[in-house]
Amino acid sequence: xxxxxxxxxxxxDDETFGCGGTLALHSNKKIPIDVLCMTCNxxxxxxxxxxxxxxxxxDHPIIFDDKNIVVNSENVMRAADIIVDRNPSVIxxxxxxxxxxxxRAAYKLVKEAVEWAAHTTTYEKPCQIDRLxxxxxxxxxxNPHILVDVxxxxxxxxxxxxxxxxxxxxxxxGYYERFNLKKAELRGIQGNCRYAEAFLEETxxxxxxxxxxxxxxxxx
Ligand SMILES: [Zn+2]
Numbered sequence: 001x002x003x004x005x006x007x008x009x010x011x012x013d014d015e016t017f018g019c020g021g022t023l024a025l026h027s028n029k030k031i032p033i034d035v036l037c038m039t040c041n042x043x044x045x046x047x048x049x050x051x052x053x054x055x056x057x058x059d060h061p062i063i064f065d066d067k068n069i070v071v072n073s074e075n076v077m078r079a080a081d082i083i084v085d086r087n088p089s090v091i092x093x094x095x096x097x098x099x100x101x102x103x104r105a106a107y108k109l110v111k112e113a114v115e116w117a118a119h120t121t122t123y124e125k126p127c128q129i130d131r132l133x134x135x136x137x138x139x140x141x142x143n144p145h146i147l148v149d150v151x152x153x154x155x156x157x158x159x160x161x162x163x164x165x166x167x168x169x170x171x172x173x174g175y176y177e178r179f180n181l182k183k184a185e186l187r188g189i190q191g192n193c194r195y196a197e198a199f200l201e202e203t204x205x206x207x208x209x210x211x212x213x214x215x216x217x218x219x220x
């Protein structure tokens with residue numbers, strides 16, 4: 001089966017604001033897309049996430065019912081179990097410099113989970129991902145490594161954003177709508193397209209004898 005993208009986020013809406021256009025773009029190409037949302041608080045945000053996922057053209061998201069993200073062994077292994085089950089090639093998550101402490105906690109947890117998911121000592125069929133990408137939600141990346149042209153799916157991102165009425169209504173000057181539009185335009189200007197989403201790429205450790213694929217024969 002073709003390996004796809006797993007987006008692991010803190011809250012309902014992070015997947016749309018951070019990488020919604022990219023997920024919709026790849027979903028259009030029949031690349032498997034999964035979203036794991038690690039908290040759902042309050043419960044009403046569940047329906048918003050499901051509605052946004054449909055608008056992005058994605059399957060039903062995986063939702064943990066936690067109120068906050070706690071980085072401990074149990075939660076790391078819960079995320080690792082999902083990684084191994086879905087076996088993605090790419091994971092997209094939060095950046096470690098994000099202003100939101102729950103986003104920073106998600107980054108830490110995902111880094112740990114990626115490591116454990118890759119171990120032959122932990123799983124009979126481990127998952128070694130190819131790429132770990134870090135997205136921007138409200139904190140901008142100063143020097144992105146990757147700009148994904150989402151001009152063809154940006155309208156779907158806009159529609160998915162509208163599902164989050166509980167969040168959009170918090171700010172009567174249209175913060176989320178305007179910020180996400182300007183962010184996509186800024187990245188589009190940098191990438192010579194109309195709209196883009198920016199990511200950092202982080203290398204994935206190969207530190208020990210635990211991984212199913214241990215070496216590369218040639219670099220090019
Ligand atoms: Zn969030």
